Amino acid sequence: MTAIQILLIAGLALSAIYVYLKFQSVIADAIILLLFIAAGIIFVLFPQLTTKIANKLGVGRGTDLILYVCIVFFLFVLIRMYARIRKLEQTVTKIVRDNSMNAVVKNEKEKARN
Numbered sequence: 001m002t003a004i005q006i007l008l009i010a011g012l013a014l015s016a017i018y019v020y021l022k023f024q025s026v027i028a029d030a031i032i033l034l035l036f037i038a039a040g041i042i043f044v045l046f047p048q049l050t051t052k053i054a055n056k057l058g059v060g061r062g063t064d065l066i067l068y069v070c071i072v073f074f075l076f077v078l079i080r081m082y083a084r085i086r087k088l089e090q091t092v093t094k095i096v097r098d099n100s101m102n103a104v105v106k107n108e109k110e111k112a113r114n
Contacts, residue, residue: 002058004068011072015079036073 043050043066050062059065 004054004057004059004065007057008068008072012075015072015076018076018079032076039069 043062047062050065052062054060054062054065057065059068
């Protein structure tokens with residue numbers, strides 16, 4: 001197994017753990033985003049560095065390495081968005097359920113008065 005395979009599997013495993021734990025820390029998200037931005041700036045300033053790193057990891061070209069990293073990053077973003085959507089769906093369901101129950105109780109009280 002090459003180093004890039006290990007890193008990509010680790011990235012995917014971390015994404016899976018993230019989903020499992022539903023980690024909601026804004027600070028962790030900001031740190032991850034800043035790390036990717038810093039890496040992007042470094043790779044723009046020193047493009048030959050990506051090829052050197054890629055060769056050490058067992059990838060032929062630096063461009064391929066960037067593509068693999070972007071795939072893992074976008075997977076993280078997708079998972080994060082999915083988790084937020086699920087949380088919103090649960091919140092809306094709870095609000096609608098509570099609203100319905102309150103309406104039933106209110107109707108029962110009105111019927112009891114009449």
